[in-house]
Amino acid sequence: MFSIKRENGEKIICLFGKKIFRFGRYSNSAIFRELNSVSSMLYANLAASTLPSAVGFLRDIQLAGLKILKEIDLVCKENNLTYWIDFGTLLGAIRHKGFIPWDDDIDICMPRDDYKKFIKSFNQSCHDNNLEAVLSSHKSGKYNLIKVVHKDIPSISVDVFPVDFCYQEMNDAQKLEFSKKIKSLTLKQAKKMKKFSSTAEFHDSFRKLSLELFETDEGPKETKSPTVFYGVEFHHQTHLYNAFDYGTIFPLKQIVFEGAEFPCVAKPDLYLTYIFGDYLKLPKKIHAHIDLSSISLDEMLKIKKYIGD
Numbered sequence: 001m002f003s004i005k006r007e008n009g010e011k012i013i014c015l016f017g018k019k020i021f022r023f024g025r026y027s028n029s030a031i032f033r034e035l036n037s038v039s040s041m042l043y044a045n046l047a048a049s050t051l052p053s054a055v056g057f058l059r060d061i062q063l064a065g066l067k068i069l070k071e072i073d074l075v076c077k078e079n080n081l082t083y084w085i086d087f088g089t090l091l092g093a094i095r096h097k098g099f100i101p102w103d104d105d106i107d108i109c110m111p112r113d114d115y116k117k118f119i120k121s122f123n124q125s126c127h128d129n130n131l132e133a134v135l136s137s138h139k140s141g142k143y144n145l146i147k148v149v150h151k152d153i154p155s156i157s158v159d160v161f162p163v164d165f166c167y168q169e170m171n172d173a174q175k176l177e178f179s180k181k182i183k184s185l186t187l188k189q190a191k192k193m194k195k196f197s198s199t200a201e202f203h204d205s206f207r208k209l210s211l212e213l214f215e216t217d218e219g220p221k222e223t224k225s226p227t228v229f230y231g232v233e234f235h236h237q238t239h240l241y242n243a244f245d246y247g248t249i250f251p252l253k254q255i256v257f258e259g260a261e262f263p264c265v266a267k268p269d270l271y272l273t274y275i276f277g278d279y280l281k282l283p284k285k286i287h288a289h290i291d292l293s294s295i296s297l298d299e300m301l302k303i304k305k306y307i308g309d
Helices: 028-045 056-078 087-096 112-125 172-190 199-213 268-276 297-308
Strands: 002-007 010-015 018-023 106-111 131-137 144-150 153-166 227-230 243-245 253-257 260-264
Touching (some): 056 144, 056 153, 087 106, 087 268, 112 144, 112 153, 144 199, 153 297, 172 199
Antiparallel strands (some): 131 144, 227 243
16 A cells, blocks of 8 residues: 655655655645645545544543433433434544544533533432543633543543523524624623622523523423524634524434444434534544543553443
8 A cells, every 4th residue: 555665865655556755856835735645635525424433542541431422311201301322422433333433521401491400310320430520621711511421531421411402493504603603602692601609500601691681481382383502601713504403303212333333413414414514524623532641551450340340
């Protein structure tokens, strides 16, 4: 697949016989052009679904997250709470039947009324004493959500996001404008973080803001089809749309993720296209949440023990 040739005093790396990179008498700008050429070729010709699964420590982190997700699934069933896998986790289920190869966390969503009950329900009903559900806020104020965390292993968790219901039917242009408005509101409110005395109070301020500005309710009614949108407390800046037709999300169905079945949205192909665009392509930027080099050997051993128990 790869080969190295010498030509006019330069070393040339070839991929499938195509010259992709040169070393030797070569300017920085030329090297930059070559790298861009390689990147464009890989992006255009490699399907993300063909990439191999994660191995080593990253795979251990993924399996630990999967164990937490299974506990969440059990608790939600026991307490009649609605949730579904979402974002990169749903994308992984569709494209890879499991984790995106470089992903290191799990995302789920819940309707607001279930989200409000979740921390108490999970912490009372959880069968794994290592786990707890907590409110979390990033220091920037832009990322506020519930996390299910391992009490002794900071690197593993599951993110829980709320969704709200706005009783206005919108076309795509209106949903896009609504999404932009949500993102703007999140950023403005985030700047007020220091004014609040507790994480819970800060989280609640976003919900109050949403109730003031939108015709919202805690859950779907049968009067007319609502628009479903992400809670304003989390800044989903990379998503194209943050608002969706009710029928895109509900009724939930089941999907296979890492060999087990979990709830997912009604129309995952349409939903993922709204969020990511052409989600089957290899992304131009690969983003991981955890810096593996920062995780100590002691923590890695704890993760291995946790997934082995």
